[in-house]
Amino acid sequence: MDEHIKQVDYFEFRNIYKMYKAGNPKYQERFFENYHRKLTLYEAAERYLKDVMNGRTDIPITVWRKERASLVKEREILSREYDLLKKKTQESETIERHVDNLTREVVQRTRDLELRGERTVAFHEASLLTLHH
DSSP: OOOHHHHHHHHGGGHHHHHHHHSHHHHHHHHHHTTTTHHHHHHHHHHHHHHHHTTSOOOOHHHHHHHHHHHHHHHHHHHHHHHHHHHHHHHHHHEEEEEEEHHHHHHHHHHHHTTTTTTHHHHHHHHHHHOOO
């Protein structure tokens, strides 16, 4: 869309191009030297638009600009949603890491206590740890 609009902007050099083509062949080379950049941009824009217009002759620049504005707004909304989801995902991952760490800690304490023969105390302590965190 941006490229379409940019090329239409170069299409403004059409009058210069018409003057170049209608001018005296004797002076065309000098005219081309003076307006080389604008003439080249116009010719490139003409080729580009011919390819994208699929045979249409009117250039729907107003429609393109409205569509572009709509797409920009949609991109901004989606970007904000993405940022929010990214933040929530990071928070969820942090919570998951904490839960994993606590679970490992409880399992390790339980094993340590079982090795000492304090199975009942270990179970009770593990339950309390899980409830408090």
